[in-house]
Amino acid sequence: MRQIGIEAREGGAIRAINNTISNNQTHVFAIGPNGYGYISGNIIQGNGAEGVWSGGNFKQDESMEMNEEGASRAVLNDNIIRQNGLSGISFDGGYFEVKGNKITFNWLWGMMVKSRSYSYILDNEISENKCGGIRIGINYTAAVFINGNTIRDHIGPSIYTVSSIENSLKTSRRRKTLEKKVKPIPVGDGEINGESREPFIFSTNFLNDNERGIQHPQDIFCMIEACCFCRKISQQLKFCSRCKKAKYCSKDCQTNHWIQHKHMCKLLNASYVVEVQMSDTEPNNLGRPTEHGKSYGANQRAFDPKLVGIGKGTPPDSSSCKRFIVKIQSGREYGCYDPYKKLIVYDQTVTFDIQLSNPELYHLCNECGVLTGHKVTTKKIFCWASFKNNGQTICFHTDNLPPFQTW
Ligand SMILES: [Zn+2]
Ligand SMILES: [Zn+2]
Structure with missing residues (x-):
């Protein structure tokens, strides 16, 4: 598709099961504002923007009460979300469950969570995304549960949260001096602009080899015996004939990866x-x-x-x-x-x-x-x-x- 693959907004709903959706120019699934989505068992790969975007704003009336109009709801189960040109998943306001997905090799973060996104992130494998695993942006008091996930092999952080409400309450002296300097702007019930609730990160997560720091181009290719595109582990991978570093399980994977790999391929030649x-x-x-x-x-x-x-x-x-x-x-x-x-x-x-x-x-x-x-x-x-x-x-x-x- 030239634009968005599938979209549900203003009361619309998506139910997508067991599809392979690739090479859209922007998002694959756009759910919201005020959309519903059940996305299960799909392969979502090689798209120009996020694999899945869902959101919509919680509105606020004059009494500072939060009004849910606009918030979206989505359940994402057992999908493979890889090699997309923005983050794998981005949540921008709503209620979400993300369970059993493989979120790997996306151009930015595995997941971006912000703007009051209540999220349950359970039993996913989140690996090798270019910026890091999960980034919780300004999410106010919305709770995020991160439980049973494997988050591994990122140059950047496994889980990153912007300034958190709990932390700034703990150091209340710091908060008082801050309040003298800049008056905090209340945005909702007990919410301060620019802050996030600390996520609930359970000890059942397996976090391994994140924060790797700057890598030499050669180092990002010799990590595991896996296909550079689909990450399938195999003994029979074929090497890219030019750089002899990138390896693939099939001609299809090589063709799909070449769009990006053609640039990196040259840098893998040490004399280039x-x-x-x-x-x-x-x-x-x-x-x-x-x-x-x-x-x-x-x-x-x-x-x-x-x-x-x-x-x-x-x-x-x-x-x-x-x-x-x-x-x-x-x-x-x-x-x-x-x-x-x-x-x-x-x-x-x-x-x-x-x-x-x-x-x-x-x-x-x-x-x-x-x-x-x-x-x-x-x-x-x-x-x-x-x-x-x-x-x-x-x-x-x-x-x-x-x-x-x-x-
Ligand atoms: Zn492959
Ligand atoms: Zn190559």
Whole structure:
């Protein structure tokens, strides 16, 4: 389908059992606002956006009472949700049960839960999603139960929750000082804007090998004897004839994976160098508006104070071919898979500070990099770079990666 696979909204209902649904440009299932869904035994793979999105807003009347109009309800059982171009599942307000699913290898998180999504997440296998396992965003007082799941092999966190209500109540002194500075905005019965209830995470979950940190492209391929697309474990996998690293159980899986793998495939050749003409890049300080509507000059970007050493060091010399370390960062938060999306690249001194579009570096950053400060979906990686042709060409070397930098 060009657009959404199946949609149920405004009282509509979906019952989908044992289908294979692939290659839609956006969501497969969109349930809401005010939709109902029973999704069981399906294979939901290779779609442009989330495998399943369900939500709709809880409305609020003047008396600050919550009104359920808009909230959706969905049950997701025993589905395989993999290789989708956003998160596997995204909940945006409603009541949900997610049980016995395999949620793996999605471009962002395995699951995103926010906007008052009451969720039971039971007995799922959540693995190898690019950002992490489960991210609980601003979910107010809605309870999330996470029980009996296997959450493994993520570069990022297994379960990540934004500032939680329980934690900030515990440290009430901190809360009082905060309240003096910024008046908390009540948004619902006992709810404060920007906070989430701590999820109930049971000891029956099996959390293994998450927070792996930055990985070399080769490292993400030699984890287990499993097909790179469907993750089937087999002794008879065939290797990609070009990189001899990616392996597949069938021709179909290889064809399905090639859409993305063709970019990563090149980086798996240790002698491959990504070369970008400087004339194809743009300076990164252009069009960055300030409060007064003017652009910042060079080097006047605001950086998080946690980035130790940013702005220090020796600027790279464009007439030399000496290697220096750059940070490559993916752009806008929560965007669909798009290998031509702009990346930001800068060195420690921020004198070299450009935007460029390059599918191999996009894959390097998103597949091998770690989440930046706010841990939503923006990623970063450090890489060796050097100039060529008197600064007209910038080369990115991935034969080895530099040590992790604090800036
Ligand atoms: Zn396969
Ligand atoms: Zn390959």
